[in-house]
Amino acid sequence: GAGVSQSPSNKVTEKxxxxxxxxxxxxxxxxLYWYRQRLGQGLEFLIYFQGNxxxxxxxxxxxxxxxxxxxxxxxxxxxxxxxxxxSAVYLCASSNSNQPQHFGDGTRLSIL
Amino acid sequence: xxxxxxxxxxxxxxxxxxxLLRCNYSSSVPPYLFWYVQYPNQGLQLxxxxxxxxxxxxxxxxxxxxxxxxxTSFHLTKPSAHMSxxxxxxxAVTLVDTGRRALTxxxxxxxxxxx
Numbered sequence: 292g293a294g295v296s297q298s299p300s301n302k303v304t305e306k307x308x309x310x311x312x313x314x315x316x317x318x319x320x321x322x323l324y325w326y327r328q329r330l331g332q333g334l335e336f337l338i339y340f341q342g343n344x345x346x347x348x349x350x351x352x353x354x355x356x357x358x359x360x361x362x363x364x365x366x367x368x369x370x371x372x373x374x375x376x377x378s379a380v381y382l383c384a385s386s387n388s389n390q391p392q393h394f395g396d397g398t399r400l401s402i403l
Numbered sequence: 404x405x406x407x408x409x410x411x412x413x414x415x416x417x418x419x420x421x422x423l424l425r426c427n428y429s430s431s432v433p434p435y436l437f438w439y440v441q442y443p444n445q446g447l448q449l450x451x452x453x454x455x456x457x458x459x460x461x462x463x464x465x466x467x468x469x470x471x472x473x474x475t476s477f478h479l480t481k482p483s484a485h486m487s488x489x490x491x492x493x494x495a496v497t498l499v500d501t502g503r504r505a506l507t508x509x510x511x512x513x514x515x516x517x518x
Binding site for chain 1: 452
């Protein structure tokens with residue numbers, strides 16, 4: 292597609308369950324970012340992938356959060372043993388070279 | 404490290420009035436600065452960016468922003484508000500081109516446009 296695609300668009304799950312969020316970046320974009328947006332707040336950086344380099348995981352809030360990326364394509368963000376404070380919109384962005392980041396529409400995660 | 408402060412979590416203007424959304428940043432080296440807009444249930448859309456060169460930057464939808472190093476500011480303006488401008492606006496900073504580094508965002512300003 293032309294833009295960054297994220298799925299699912301909405302996810303409701305029970306506390307303690309694991310969830311997996313998916314991001315399809317724009318084709319050819321070497322960099323991929325995950326951000327978290329809590330209600331009424333700005334975006335918090337979670338993790339960044341650049342090509343085949345080791346990812347920058349400095350924003351992950353706990354070891355329950357992890358992410359993978361296959362080459363320069365799809366990425367999945369996994370949250371294990373979800374807690375209510377994990378409820379947020381999770382946004383993915385991709386970019387290439389000197390260009391700004393392009394954002395997907397996000398996954399709205401609700402933990403019951 | 405860098406940070407961004409957006410003064411005013413909510414701004415309300417009348418249709419046709421001037422829009423001014425404030426953004427101040429701090430960084431140890433010259434920054435790259437961005438404004439993004441977010442409509443309900445959507446991702447972020449880039450309005451404009453400043454990297455180097457001309458300090459007055461023009462973006463989409465009639466918005467512009469001026470980088471003022473002496474004031475560490477990058478305020479967003481639009482001469483005449485339109486109802487469709489109602490959205491949340493985020494200022495963001497990075498120290499290198501955003502192809503290689505994550506953005507640091509302000510907490511956002513929600514713009515209301517009254518008829």
